[in-house]
Amino acid sequence: MMTTRVIAVVGPTAAGKSALAIALAHALDGEVINCDSMQLYRGMDIGTAKLSADERDGVPHHLLDIWPVTRTATVAEFQALARAAIDEVAARGKLPLLVGGSGLYHRAVLEDFEFPGTDxxxxxxxxxxxxxxxxxxxxxxxxxxxxxxxxxxxxxxxxxxxxxxxxxxxxxxxxxxxLPDPRPVYDTLQLAVDRTDLDARVETRVRDMWDRGLVDEVRSLLPLGLAEGITASRALGYQQVLAFLDGTCTEEEAFASTVTGTRRFVRRQRSWFRRDPSVIWTDGAADDLVPAVLSLIGERA
Incomplete structure (x- = not known):
């Protein structure tokens, strides 16, 4: 399996991972395998910043919208699904791009990673x-x-x-x-996207989600079991809107809590990926980001 080449695009929320992945897919004949644990869920679109069909710009995406909101996600199940998608994409001669900010999911897919048992x-x-x-x-x-x-x-x-x-x-x-010591399963180049203005970008993104109808999206998912979904109901934004809808807090408090929680999550994401010395960091705000990354990929080929 080490002969399979994978480009992983990682990093914190709102840094620009999706835009970079689309550009790389066009330039390198690639396809995206989603590695955002909450974008696995059908109907959770606005709050997860899931790209629309138009925004995907013709690039095939895998492992989006595969589960109902009542499904409890497990890293072990995702590992199997993502590796199958990577192998299928590579078998067709395309470049697999594993994209998302869920650090444990990335590790589980890219490394020889077995899970402790349960009691x-x-x-x-x-x-x-x-x-x-x-x-x-x-x-x-x-x-x-x-x-x-x-x-x-x-x-x-x-x-x-x-x-x-x-x-x-x-x-x-x-x-x-x-967690095991890193033992790669694929020939992987990990690229992290970050930027210095994420605090401001997070608030702008959350405001945009509210303006686009996040509260209505959550309402529409209630009959489908969102509130009972052990994993989906805990997603940033969804958890806060659920609290607003059940009267636990005001809408303004739900908004503020989503901003604060997302900023805290950004710090956790940075901490997780910065502990891996193999991750190469890039500036998502750089005008020459795409050509610089393509040059780097060419050097590491």
């Missing part, structure tokens, strides 16, 4: 604790046991907190210690 008893006890005390209590415990994992997992993400604490209890080691 139904431990899992049930942690889920009961989550239901009784809420995610903040679990996040506080994870901060004590594994500060690095706690930094990477949102304090509101009960599912991932349960999983991290389960692995710690089963293995007796920090959750981050259960």
């Amino acid at each position: 139904p008893g431990v899992r049930a006890a942690l889920e009961a604790e989550l239901a009784e005390h809420g995610p903040l209590a679990l996040h506080a415990r994870l901060t004590t046991l594994d500060p690095l994992a706690a930094e990477q997992i949102l304090a509101s993400n009960g599912r991932r907190l349960v999983r991290a604490l389960e692995v710690i209890q089963i293995t007796g080691k920090p959750f981050t210690a259960a």
Whole structure:
């Protein structure tokens, strides 16, 4: 499998990954494999900044809109789907472009990555604790046991907190210690897109999402089970709008919380990808971004 060439476009939210990926796909005869965990869900378009068919500009995209909002996502399942898509694209002589900001999903696809087992008893006890005390209590415990994992997992993400604490209890080691040393599966070049003005861009993006009808999008997904979806209901923007719709907060508070949460997520994304020395960082605001990246790819060919 190491003979398969993959270009991974990674980095924080709102930095310009999608635009770069479209340009690279046109220049290099590539196809995009989505690696944004929330763009897997049908109907979650505005809040995930999913490209429309027109915005994809004729570039084939894989692993968009494949699951209902009630489906609980797992990294292991995504790993299998993404590798199958990469292999299928490469078999047709096209360049696979793995694009998105979900760091763990990227690692799972690109590296020889096996997942720690599970224990139904431990899992049930942690889920009961989550239901009784809420995610903040679990996040506080994870901060004590594994500060690095706690930094990477949102304090509101009960599912991932349960999983991290389960692995710690089963293995007796920090959750981050259960992640393997990098062993590449593909011949991969990882390109990260970042820019210095992301705080402002995040607020502009969230305002645009609101203006385009994020609240109505969430309303339309309620009959399809969004509120019951363990993974989808926790997505940034969707979680906050759900709180507004059920009367937990005002719409203004939901907007502000989405901006704050997204900025916090940007910092986590940067931290995750900067720990990987193989990632090459680029300036998403540079006028010569595309030719510079194409030159770099040519040098690394």
